Amino acid sequence: MMEKQIHLWAFLQGIGFFPSGWMHERARPEGVFSMDYYARVAKLAEQGCFDAIVFGDQLQSRGAGGRTPERMAMPTLDPVSLLTAMAAVTDHVGLVATVSTSYNTPEMLAERFGAMERISGGRAGWNIVTTAHPATAPNFGEDDLPPKDERYRRAKEVVAKACELWAAMDREGPMLPQGRPVLVQAGQSPDGRDFAARTAEAIFCPAANIEAGIDFRNDLRSRVADVGRNPDGVRIMPGLSCVLGGSEEEARATHAAILDLADDALAIEYLSESLGCDLTAFDPLGMIPVETILDQTILPRADIARAITPAQEKGTPLGAFAANFMRHPRGHNVFLGTPEQMADMMIEWRDAGACDGFTLQPSYMPGGLEDFVEQVVPILQKRGRLRTEYPGTTLRETLGLSAREAVTA
Amino acid sequence: MTRPFILSASIAEATFAVPEIAAPILRAAEAAGLDLLVMGRSGMRPFDAQVLLAWAAPMTSRLGLVATVPASNAHPFHVARALSAIDFLSAGRTGWSVIPEGAEDGMAEDMVGAARALWDGWGSDTLILDKASGRYLDAAKVHASNYEGPFFKVAGPVNAMRPPLGHPLLVVDGDDPIAISDADLALIGEDGAAPAATKRLLKVSPEADVASLVARFEAAEIDGLHFTLTDAAAQLPEIGARFASLVKDRANGAGDLRRRLGLPIPQTASNQPGGAVIPENA
Numbered sequence: 111m112m113e114k115q116i117h118l119w120a121f122l123q124g125i126g127f128f129p130s131g132w133m134h135e136r137a138r139p140e141g142v143f144s145m146d147y148y149a150r151v152a153k154l155a156e157q158g159c160f161d162a163i164v165f166g167d168q169l170q171s172r173g174a175g176g177r178t179p180e181r182m183a184m185p186t187l188d189p190v191s192l193l194t195a196m197a198a199v200t201d202h203v204g205l206v207a208t209v210s211t212s213y214n215t216p217e218m219l220a221e222r223f224g225a226m227e228r229i230s231g232g233r234a235g236w237n238i239v240t241t242a243h244p245a246t247a248p249n250f251g252e253d254d255l256p257p258k259d260e261r262y263r264r265a266k267e268v269v270a271k272a273c274e275l276w277a278a279m280d281r282e283g284p285m286l287p288q289g290r291p292v293l294v295q296a297g298q299s300p301d302g303r304d305f306a307a308r309t310a311e312a313i314f315c316p317a318a319n320i321e322a323g324i325d326f327r328n329d330l331r332s333r334v335a336d337v338g339r340n341p342d343g344v345r346i347m348p349g350l351s352c353v354l355g356g357s358e359e360e361a362r363a364t365h366a367a368i369l370d371l372a373d374d375a376l377a378i379e380y381l382s383e384s385l386g387c388d389l390t391a392f393d394p395l396g397m398i399p400v401e402t403i404l405d406q407t408i409l410p411r412a413d414i415a416r417a418i419t420p421a422q423e424k425g426t427p428l429g430a431f432a433a434n435f436m437r438h439p440r441g442h443n444v445f446l447g448t449p450e451q452m453a454d455m456m457i458e459w460r461d462a463g464a465c466d467g468f469t470l471q472p473s474y475m476p477g478g479l480e481d482f483v484e485q486v487v488p489i490l491q492k493r494g495r496l497r498t499e500y501p502g503t504t505l506r507e508t509l510g511l512s513a514r515e516a517v518t519a
Numbered sequence: 520m521t522r523p524f525i526l527s528a529s530i531a532e533a534t535f536a537v538p539e540i541a542a543p544i545l546r547a548a549e550a551a552g553l554d555l556l557v558m559g560r561s562g563m564r565p566f567d568a569q570v571l572l573a574w575a576a577p578m579t580s581r582l583g584l585v586a587t588v589p590a591s592n593a594h595p596f597h598v599a600r601a602l603s604a605i606d607f608l609s610a611g612r613t614g615w616s617v618i619p620e621g622a623e624d625g626m627a628e629d630m631v632g633a634a635r636a637l638w639d640g641w642g643s644d645t646l647i648l649d650k651a652s653g654r655y656l657d658a659a660k661v662h663a664s665n666y667e668g669p670f671f672k673v674a675g676p677v678n679a680m681r682p683p684l685g686h687p688l689l690v691v692d693g694d695d696p697i698a699i700s701d702a703d704l705a706l707i708g709e710d711g712a713a714p715a716a717t718k719r720l721l722k723v724s725p726e727a728d729v730a731s732l733v734a735r736f737e738a739a740e741i742d743g744l745h746f747t748l749t750d751a752a753a754q755l756p757e758i759g760a761r762f763a764s765l766v767k768d769r770a771n772g773a774g775d776l777r778r779r780l781g782l783p784i785p786q787t788a789s790n791q792p793g794g795a796v797i798p799e800n801a
Contacts, residue, residue, distance in 0.1 A: 133650040140648055143680070143797045145577050145608045169596070171663070171676050178658040178676065186678040188597075191573040191604035198538075198577045217592050224565030228536045229574045248674035249596050279564050284537055376653060 114460050116495045117467025117509065118160045119206070119314070119347050122151055123167070125183045126474035127351040127444075129380045129436055130372035132183040136477025139183060145195060151476050152196035155203050158483035159497050161508045162204030162235060163196060164294075164314065164469060165189030169213055170245035175388030175406065179379040190222055197230035204505030206235035206294055211265040213241060213250050219268065220275035223291045227276075232287025232504035237294040237314065238305075240265045244386070244408045262301045269293070269309055288506045288513070307333035310344060311511055314469050316441040317348035323464030345509055349442035350456075350468040354449055354481050361446040368473060369437060377432035384435065385414055394429025398422050442471060449485035456486075457495055523780055524736055524765040525743025527555035527583075527706070527720050528758065530751050533563030536571060544751045545578045551759030552766040554743070554780060555583035555704075557616060557690060569601040576608040583776045585614035585690055588630070590622035590697075595633035595666075599677050603638070606682035611775040611794065614688030614703070618695045627697040629668035631689065635788055636664035637673060641681035643793045684777050685784045685794035691716060701785035703777075706745045717782055718742035725757050733765065 125132035125139050132139045141147030155163050167189050172178060193205035205226070209219060219236075227234040240261035247255050256264065276290035295310035297303060306313050313330060317323035326348070331341035353368065355361030372380075374394040382389045386409040392399050400415075400422050407414050421431045438444070445452050459465050472478025490496035501507050528548065534540045535558075548556050556575075558568035568586035575584055584605065588598055598615075606613040615634075617627045642660030649655075664675035691702040693712040705716035713719065721741045723732065735741050744762065748754050775794075777783060784792055 132648075132655065133653060135650075137650075139650075139655070140797050140799065143607045143795075145610070148608070149577060168678060170678070171674065172678055173658075173661075173676075176663070178656070178661040180658045181653050181655055183655050184678070187604040187607060188600040188679065190570060191601050191608065194570050194573040195576050195605075195608045198574045213594070214597070215592060218594075218597075221565045221567045222570055225536055225567035225570035228565065229538055229541065229571060231538055249677075250594065251672035275564075282563065284534075371653075373653060 113494050115497065115510075116456055116460050116490060117345055117347060118158065118496065119162045119164050119467065119469040120155045120158075120160050120479060121164045121166065121349065121469050121471045122155075122475065122479070123165045123186070123189065124475070126478060127442075127471040128368050128372075128473050129182055129376060130368055131474035131478075133371040134368060134474035134477065137474040138476060141476070142187070147476070148192055148196050149199045151479060152200045152203060154476065154479050154483050156200050158487040159491075159500065160203055161467070162206045162505060163193065164206040164235075164237060165193060165208060166237075167208040167210075167239070168243060168246075169210060169241060169249060170243040171249060172383065174382040174386055177388050177390065179383060181376040181379050182383065190226060194226050194229065197226070197233060202233075202500040202503060202508065204233045204235055204292070204508055205230055206237050206292070208237040208239055210239050210241040211268040212256060212261050213246065214268075216268050216271035216275060220272045220279070223272070224276055224279050224286060227286050227288060227291050228284070232506070234288070235292035235294050235312070235505055237296060238265060238269060238309065239296065258299075258301060262305055265305060266308075288504050292505050292509065292511075303330060303333055306330065307339070308337050312345040312347055312509065315346065315348050317464065318441055318443055320459055320462055320464045323348050323459055324462060327463060327465060343511055345466040347467050347469045348465050349440070349471050350445060351442055351471040351473055352445040352452055352478070352482065353473055354447070354452065354485055356448065358447045358451065361448065365444075365446050369433075372433070372436060374429040374432065377429065377436050380436050381432040385409065385417075389428065392428055394432070395427050398426065398428050398431055449489055452486050453489040453493065456490065457493065460495070522742070523554075525554050525704075525718065525720055525780055526552055526758075526762055526766055527557065527704075527743065528553055528746040528748050528755070529557035529559045530748045531559030531561045531566070532748070532751060533561045533566060535561075535751075536566055538574075541571070541575070542578060544755065545575055545582070547752065547755035547759070549579055549582050551755045552763040553582055553758075554766065554776075555585050555614065555690075557585040557587060557614075559587050560589065560618070560620065569598070569605065572613070573601070573605050573608060576605055576612070579609070579612075581612070583612050583614055583688065583780075584609055585616055585688065587616045587618055589620040590617055590627035590630045591620055593630065595630050595637065595671050596673055596677060598630065599634040599637040600679040602634070602687045603677075603679040603682045606684055606687055607680070611683035611777070613682065613684060614690050614776070616690040616692060617697055618692065619697060623670070626670045628699055629670045631697070631699055632668050633666045633671040633673050635686060636666040637675050637677035638681055638686055639790050640664045640676040641795065643681060643685070643791055644796055645681065646795070646798055648798045681795040683794040684775065685791065686789060688776060688782060689788075701787040703782045703785070717785060718780070720745040722747065725754050725761065729761060729765075
């Protein structure tokens with residue numbers, strides 16, 4: 111019997127997973143403004159037999175308290191444009207763009223993804239998000255985001271309507287190669303998980319360790335079964351970052367060196383963005399200004415209080431707290447070790463039912479992707495866990511899904 | 520610099536959204552010496568001009584890529600971001616043409632104003648990209664646009680970047696005009712409206728008499744020609760055969776479309792004259 115296959119996605123927004131990644135000697139911060147760079151990384155992903163390249167997206171203006179950060183990389187170019195350009199220079203790799211249901215009409219979405227689906231020859235995917243950052247609203251003429259339950263209600267309607275529009279396009283012809291784009295979701299809350307269970311064919315999530323992965327996947331699969339869908343028709347793809355080395359010690363040293371590229375000023379800018387409150391004027395050696403944060407944050411206060419209270423009680427200074435906060439960006443698993451160890455870990459997760467594959471988030475770009483493709487991909491292929499060629503041309507075929515699955519409304 | 524003779528064409532064939540058909544059309548457009556390809560509005564869906572031009576960017580090297588943008592069912596924040604991305608992907612070869620298409624009066628003009636304000640929220644020299652000092656950008660060069668028009672209210676700054684052209688070329692069509700007095704290019708008919716613009720391209724058929732058009736160009740009555748394609752695969756080679764001699768001496772074949780076509784950003788349109796500069800050797 112064939113051993114369980116590992117699906118690979120590459121999350122390539124930005125210049126790497128770590129906020130300091132853009133300063134690494136093998137990062138190319140100027141590259142993300144050129145087609146040469148996108149052609150290079152798209153071909154690398156295809157060389158590594160990745161299912162898909164994924165770009166996240168945000169619609170808020172960067173800059174807590176109105177101050178644009180100076181030390182954080184900010185190449186948030188439009189993901190649909192970048193991915194569609196990458197389609198022109200590749201033949202197989204899927205292209206998954208994150209687009210909001212709260213700030214687009216179904217007609218806009220259907221038109222954009224319909225064109226992307228057709229011109230890419232059936233390789234389009236839509237990572238459906240409802241947009242959670244309050245600073246988005248003023249960019250669309252509004253004061254506040256709609257409440258969460260309303261956003262999810264709208265998301266459901268928008269997806270259903272967009273699917274109707276794609277069905278109409280498909281009927282009129284020429285056929286959309288996959289009928290419609292692959293639907294992807296990343297919600298973590300109960301609302302988000304239920305929406306994913308009803309809608310998504312692939313799910314991107316954080317899982318800091320194998321137990322968290324197993325819990326998440328089991329929970330999602332049972333939610334999928336509860337709404338009458340086949341759990342085997344949904345790919346669960348937790349995020350995974352890594353720093354590789356010839357030995358575990360070397361990988362740890364390289365990881366430490368990447369973190370050391372960040373000074374207090376970058377760490378505090380990163381924390382400011384994450385807390386939705388400008389902390390750049392505070393002394394890194396002083397106490398965490400909890401009252402200011404809770405008073406000024408535009409994010410939900412209870413969540414922010416939970417994140418900072420333990421450090422405040424321990425008396426951790428602001429700079430140290432910020433530096434530690436930056437060590438674990440966004441709750442994803444960060445693997446440190448040799449390529450063989452990484453392949454072992456990935457196989458262990460897959461066999462334990464912690465995932466269907468991984469969404470690789472290179473620690474800096476393009477060097478981190480190059481290392482993974484050159485060093486880890488061949489090991490996974492040799493062990494029979496990763497394909498050596500694509501099964502077809504559409505993303506659905508690559509994911510091993512049925513050609514056309516209807517949305518359960 | 521000698522005044523360039525500009526060749527432009529628009530295409531709205533629904534089959535352009537199919538890659539096997541689009542690729543040879545793009546090759547033919549470049550071979551014919553076209554400066555601009557205007558991706559129009561097709562009756563068939565989907566035909567998202569911005570998406571199709573993002574795909575066209577790496578398939579071409581000198582062709583200007585102009586997206587027709589309907590003012591209805593679009594938002595300037597999304598449009599400004601997409602065109603910024605396409606302008607980087609094409610190394611400064613992007614344009615746009617906003618058409619009313621079902622929108623209320625004034626909405627197309629509001630779209631232009633809002634997108635321009637978003638692009639102007641970023642200075643040409645905002646990016647620093649200095650690994651040694653850790654400074655990625657100069658925050659003093661970034662401004663919230665706080666644009667407020669009759670239809671669109673957009674705080675900004677837009678989370679993209681000033682495009683390499685500063686503003687993509689703005690093209691207005693005399694047959695579907697909008698009230699913008701400082702467009703870069705106007706497409707004009709023999710008898711139709713002639714919107715104000717830096718340069719004027721006369722709409723002609725591929726069979727038009729070349730010598731008389733050259734005379735009108737030399738008299739500075741027009742700056743070039745625009746063809747409305749109905750069968751691109753057949754018409755582009757014909758256009759190339761009859762008109763390519765007018766553009767054959769063009770210097771600087773690739774790159775920055777504004778410099779190549781002699782179209783600086785109109786002073787009325789922007790608070791700065793140039794496009795984004797990406798520091799080398801970061």
